[in-house]
Amino acid sequence: MNMFDNIEEKIKQLRETLNQHNYNYYVLDKPTITDFDFDLKLKELEKLEAEYPQFSDPNSPTQRVGGEIIKSFNTVVHKNRMFSLDNSYSKEDILDWENRIKKIIGTEGVEYVCELKYDGASINLSYSNGILQSAVTRGDGYQGDDVTANIKTIRSIPLVLKENLMEDFEIRGEIILPLDGFNKMNEDRMDIGLEPYSNPRNTASGSLKLQDSAEVAKRPLDCLLYHVVANKNPNKTHFEALEMARKLGFKIPDTNKICVTIDEVISFIENWDIKRYKLPFETDGVVIKVNSLAQQDELGYTAKSPRWAIAYKYKAEQESSILKEITYQVGRTGAITPVANLEPVQLAGTIVKRASLHNADQIEKLDIRVGDTVYVEKGGEIIPKIVGVDFSKRPKNSQPTKYITHCPDCNTELVRATGDAKHFCPNEYGCPTQITGRIQHFISRKAMDIDGLGAETVELLYEKGFLKDYSDLYFLNENEIVNQEKVYDSEFAGIKKDNCLQVQLVNAIFALGYGNISKKLSENISKEISNIEQISEVKVNFSDEKDNKVFEKFRFKFNERFLLYKNSQYYRFPFIEKFVSLEEFLFLKFHDSSLNNGFFDHPFEELIEYSKKVDFIDELRNSKKFINTFKDFETTVLKISNRKIIGIRKQGAKNIIKGIEDSKKAPFEKVLFALGIRYVGETVAKKLAKHYKNIDNLMSVTFQDLVTVDEIGDVIAKNVVDFFALELNRDIIKKLRDVGLQFELIQKENETNKLEGKSFVVSGTFSLDRNELKKIIEENGGKNATSLSKNTSYLIAGENMGPVKKVKAEQLGITVITEDYFLNELL
Numbered sequence: 001m002n003m004f005d006n007i008e009e010k011i012k013q014l015r016e017t018l019n020q021h022n023y024n025y026y027v028l029d030k031p032t033i034t035d036f037d038f039d040l041k042l043k044e045l046e047k048l049e050a051e052y053p054q055f056s057d058p059n060s061p062t063q064r065v066g067g068e069i070i071k072s073f074n075t076v077v078h079k080n081r082m083f084s085l086d087n088s089y090s091k092e093d094i095l096d097w098e099n100r101i102k103k104i105i106g107t108e109g110v111e112y113v114c115e116l117k118y119d120g121a122s123i124n125l126s127y128s129n130g131i132l133q134s135a136v137t138r139g140d141g142y143q144g145d146d147v148t149a150n151i152k153t154i155r156s157i158p159l160v161l162k163e164n165l166m167e168d169f170e171i172r173g174e175i176i177l178p179l180d181g182f183n184k185m186n187e188d189r190m191d192i193g194l195e196p197y198s199n200p201r202n203t204a205s206g207s208l209k210l211q212d213s214a215e216v217a218k219r220p221l222d223c224l225l226y227h228v229v230a231n232k233n234p235n236k237t238h239f240e241a242l243e244m245a246r247k248l249g250f251k252i253p254d255t256n257k258i259c260v261t262i263d264e265v266i267s268f269i270e271n272w273d274i275k276r277y278k279l280p281f282e283t284d285g286v287v288i289k290v291n292s293l294a295q296q297d298e299l300g301y302t303a304k305s306p307r308w309a310i311a312y313k314y315k316a317e318q319e320s321s322i323l324k325e326i327t328y329q330v331g332r333t334g335a336i337t338p339v340a341n342l343e344p345v346q347l348a349g350t351i352v353k354r355a356s357l358h359n360a361d362q363i364e365k366l367d368i369r370v371g372d373t374v375y376v377e378k379g380g381e382i383i384p385k386i387v388g389v390d391f392s393k394r395p396k397n398s399q400p401t402k403y404i405t406h407c408p409d410c411n412t413e414l415v416r417a418t419g420d421a422k423h424f425c426p427n428e429y430g431c432p433t434q435i436t437g438r439i440q441h442f443i444s445r446k447a448m449d450i451d452g453l454g455a456e457t458v459e460l461l462y463e464k465g466f467l468k469d470y471s472d473l474y475f476l477n478e479n480e481i482v483n484q485e486k487v488y489d490s491e492f493a494g495i496k497k498d499n500c501l502q503v504q505l506v507n508a509i510f511a512l513g514y515g516n517i518s519k520k521l522s523e524n525i526s527k528e529i530s531n532i533e534q535i536s537e538v539k540v541n542f543s544d545e546k547d548n549k550v551f552e553k554f555r556f557k558f559n560e561r562f563l564l565y566k567n568s569q570y571y572r573f574p575f576i577e578k579f580v581s582l583e584e585f586l587f588l589k590f591h592d593s594s595l596n597n598g599f600f601d602h603p604f605e606e607l608i609e610y611s612k613k614v615d616f617i618d619e620l621r622n623s624k625k626f627i628n629t630f631k632d633f634e635t636t637v638l639k640i641s642n643r644k645i646i647g648i649r650k651q652g653a654k655n656i657i658k659g660i661e662d663s664k665k666a667p668f669e670k671v672l673f674a675l676g677i678r679y680v681g682e683t684v685a686k687k688l689a690k691h692y693k694n695i696d697n698l699m700s701v702t703f704q705d706l707v708t709v710d711e712i713g714d715v716i717a718k719n720v721v722d723f724f725a726l727e728l729n730r731d732i733i734k735k736l737r738d739v740g741l742q743f744e745l746i747q748k749e750n751e752t753n754k755l756e757g758k759s760f761v762v763s764g765t766f767s768l769d770r771n772e773l774k775k776i777i778e779e780n781g782g783k784n785a786t787s788l789s790k791n792t793s794y795l796i797a798g799e800n801m802g803p804v805k806k807v808k809a810e811q812l813g814i815t816v817i818t819e820d821y822f823l824n825e826l827l
Helices: 003-026 035-051 090-105 177-193 200-208 213-215 239-246 262-278 293-299 358-367 431-444 455-463 470-475 503-513 519-528 533-536 546-565 582-590 600-610 617-622 624-629 633-640 651-665 668-674 682-692 696-701 714-725 727-738 768-779 803-811 819-826
Strands: 074-077 112-118 122-126 131-137 144-145 167-175 221-229 257-259 283-290 309-313 318-332 335-348 350-356 372-377 385-389 485-488 500-504 579-581 642-648 759-763 792-797 813-817
Touching: 003 035, 003 122, 003 533, 035 682, 074 503, 074 768, 090 200, 090 309, 112 221, 112 239, 112 262, 112 309, 122 200, 122 385, 131 144, 131 335, 131 533, 167 200, 177 200, 177 309, 221 239, 221 617, 257 262, 262 283, 283 293, 335 372, 335 668, 358 385, 358 682, 385 485, 385 579, 385 768, 455 485, 470 651, 470 727, 503 519, 503 533, 503 546, 503 579, 503 582, 503 633, 519 546, 533 546, 579 582, 579 668, 582 600, 582 633, 582 803, 600 617, 624 633, 668 682, 682 696, 696 714, 696 727, 714 727, 759 768, 768 819, 792 803, 792 819, 803 813, 813 819
Parallel strands: 759 792, 792 813
Antiparallel strands: 074 144, 112 257, 112 283, 122 131, 122 167, 167 221, 283 309, 318 335, 318 372, 335 350, 372 385, 485 642, 500 579
16 A cells, blocks of 8 residues: 555545534534544644645535535436425325325325424435435426535535445435524624515525525525435335435434324324424424335326325414504614504414514505405414405405505605615604614613613603603703603503403412412413413412412412402403403402492492593503502502503612713723614724724725725725714714713723734633633734634634534634633734
8 A cells, every 4th residue: 555545545534534523513413522623633634635636525524614606506407306295284184195095005004204394495415326416406396406516515414425325316305594593694684784584494595596605604504304215225114214314424303203093193293283383493384204115106196296295284373353454663774564453363372463564565465455354374473474365355445555655753755775675764863763773772782781771761761852862861860761651562452352451361360469479470370271260270289389388378369359259240241261351350459348338349330430441451540549549559550551661760760870871981992883883883893993093083084995994895884984974973973972982992001912913703612701802802903703704813712612613714724723822822
């Protein structure tokens, strides 16, 4: 064996080892090597590949970071057609399907495999001799797009298999975007003023068609596999084929299950209809397949789908309601969203009064009108949506909906740019919602970090005339803002049954207060009952014996009060499930016939009559008479109110003023970020503060000067120049400067220029706090970056850092160092 044979073998061993560690980390979620050791092996492999290019391999672990620019995607004809599945929506459909397949194959002995139906982008992976050859999208089933370069960046997809059990085969699956990753992507987009992505499925699908594979590599895509296609399949069953694929290194879901009867199939469907909302990714049904591959061959295909498989689609909960009104909300960026206001309807365990209509196109598409009977749906979404209209119930005098032309907050004419889905209010500095949005950004933790102030308090102070812009914060007077109050609506506010206001069951139990019951225990009790009368008989056994004793005290007093209510003339006011009528609650809490020697309680009768006239529970506080007559009346009303009440009390006012005063110590870069210049995030604000030293220099800079600053592009430069060109902004800055905010970079005693010109990415956990480490970098002239690029000088690697960053660092030639090396060698 010559030298080159040894080198080739060494390279091969390193690749196999690194592939195994990638599999352990990304597929099994069980890392078996430290980040440092992984990095050493990867570095060794990269060095050998550079020295001996004759042994290069496009499927090497060193090639996972992407970088290939794809001008267009080639269309590829599938070797084996990717059929679609027949859908079913009921148990009867499943039973009919079972009868059809048993009739064809002539036997009762059919075994099934149940799999969750993943909501993503279908992909077909082709392997030859254990190596990934191509990755093609589903397309129309006959042909799709070749996205191999992008697929190679997804680390749960093996490029080289652990064993070569079949010469040539295909494996099909779904490219998904887990919910945590999707939400983090949207948070990052909104931080820099971009619109969030609509849903994980479309984002995953769109990611596969990005032209820059390095950009795809940044996205937390995953791949779940569900079907092996091979001419020479050594397995006898579909389940065995998937287990073989698992051993080869593919990510096969653990939720797959063999079912020997159709009853077991239905049980699987029902079980996951409840549990699916807890999954880390989106799913919209169950796929049922005949397990035997021989029986699959016998059953064959129709023109559109395999006979041996069927998809059961979960029904998103749907109810009908009457559209009372369409209102329009203004977002903090000025985006307009139409909202359907509905007759209250119970849906997915909650009372729904509103649903989003998204935009003008959606209203036109649905042809939705006030007075219509509409279908409201709530699947995995937090916000309900309207999916259709019952045109047979449309009122004869209905009129087509005319989308608003002016902002509902400031009456400015709306604009809609070509290609935009939404209308926008261009009145950035005069529209109330946009003004409060900028103030809320100003006080946020990453900006001025003003303790005692929150988003709702800002809205309260704005509506009461104390704030016109964020500079007004520094002129607030403690005595003037105390006892200011604002009431916020909610989904449950104002719900009535036969003209009786309804109190949420959990709030009613807590507010009755018998036995000093806690809010948490009230919540636990309310989960076990559907109406308050069931408290008398419900059997509960809490793990904490103290809770059991409190509940028994509560029940004893409740039974006493409810018996009095049951024997009174008032029994029983109408209520809905999980609610209590307001009048019923008032009786249990406040009625006392002994006040008038057995005669009717006249103050209580007045209270009952008054309660029928209010639209919201908290309006009961408007009567001083009741507050003075009934003990703890106002406190009780606040406990049962379904509207959120934000108020500034004495101590709260003190905290707000102190927080505002403390914020004057915030450094220049935080103040600059707090100003809310579009696209100027934390990192850009630090860069500008470091470069220009003070606000005067920055306010006088030209566009041409700005774009010469490292990482400041045309868009950021234009927004900075435009911001400071506006006289209103310059006046606000003068006011802030006059009250003592920091508009100049202060050179600290321990600052040096040792790290000037060097860029760092900090990742992992350290003995120092990560923010402290970043602070040290900046104090010594260096800069912090959030992601690796060719301009990064060092990656400071801590414990528990995944190998992704290290792989990319090596590819980009970035030096990887430890915390100890940074503190003792670079400083």
